[in-house]
Amino acid sequence: MADSRAGPVGRVAIFGGTHGNELSGVCLVKHWLANGGELHRDGVEVTPFITNPRAVQKRTRYVDCDLNRAFSADCLSRVETEDTSYEVVRAQEINRLFGPKGTNEAYDLIFDLHNTTSNMGGTLVMENSEDDFVIQMCHYIKKALAPGSCPVLLIDHPILKYATTRSVAKHPLGVEVGPQPNGVVRADILDKMRTIIKHALDFVKLFNEGREFPPCEIEVYRISEKIYYPRNEDGEITAIIHQHVQVYRDYLACNMYDCLVEMFRCL
């Protein structure tokens, strides 16, 4: 626990709707905006926030470009013109409200709520491996959910890392829960997300009260590479994921080339 930025975590935000068709976070944030009692923890200001309201309105991932890739220095400093995409304008707004990213004025902690059609369960997504506060928080949440599983994904790949919405905070944490179709709400998935946030806020409270957290280790998954689907001469995808891999083997090692059913002129 030697995080130079460690200290009382006073300002926390919970983002929903960064992708407008991932509805658990949209539902929860709207619910908390109307009735946020369960977010209350003494000494912490917790702000639920819809990050991409136009995409939420349209029930699409985004309007012009992916908001969750729009927090690079370049995007955040771009001068606004008529042609600037909605999400870049919105990213700058969010950066003013919750950042500025990389400064002392930034929010201490931001959770960003996502869904996936993959069977990832409730996965915590860390941005870097040096953030002791987030490591301790993930460790706490994992313990609270045991024997249920709560994988941690570390997205610090030098090339594949991208500039997330939550990255404006000193301590960012993504919460990715699935499987849930886009545009659909499943009560069990929503409940899993809500429980993760409950434990996370409990941790913040204990941390602020000065509770000692002994050094810990957590197992993390990392992105090793992206593998593209095979395509035919027309550029159409010609394979799908084999059902035994898709349905039962999330988070298990596999040789991706063995996982494709190559028989379809598909999409």
Added chain:
Amino acid sequence: MADSRAGPVGRVAIFGGTHGNELSGVCLVKHWLANGGELHRDGVEVTPFITNPRAVQKRTRYVDCDLNRAFSADCLSRVETEDTSYEVVRAQEINRLFGPKGTNEAYDLIFDLHNTTSNMGGTLVMENSEDDFVIQMCHYIKKALAPGSCPVLLIDHPILKYATTRSVAKHPLGVEVGPQPNGVVRADILDKMRTIIKHALDFVKLFNEGREFPPCEIEVYRISEKIYYPRNEDGEITAIIHQHVQVYRDYLACNMYDCLVEMFRCL
């Protein structure tokens, strides 16, 4: 077996992409267009066909309006102007190619392939309870898939029935397979759909060969009513389906009002 239209079933079409984001049918039809060997049955002409190519291209349910509601007499006879929606124009085209609906020139049999995010398994959708050919076909498919389940849904509700794409054929059958997120292909779901079509074509072959099918009964589900979600004063949905109902209880009787978790300012 006293269907006045009974007789050799010579022309069969298999529609995919009536809803452009339901991808099992899109994949299968594209695959069969490139390589239709498995559809071959002596004496039957089987035509795979993408019904809404623009929606498939955009990966959306439809472009202007739902193609699967556009086969009413009104839509099919509407004079085309600049403002006519894409799907109405397309419906007329499909009616010329595979109909005209309600005439002797119409295709004998059309399968229309759909997916749903609901856990409906592989469900056969019948348009009316008097079509002995379709009843025998459903009976045959159900037996072929036993002990696996293959529910039959009869959509002949006087008010809630709608004019489907497949309704241009003398004998229409919908094939609705789930759960699968929109815009996603799951190998197990695709396989279930493909197997249903295999058995259906086997039945057509036997029927054409003059095989006797003794009178039979099948259990069918019917639409009894539509129930709307509760909404708040802003028109936003304020409830979601309870997880025990949503995840385990498709096709079981329930009191819908007991099934809603009414706590969310939701969508």
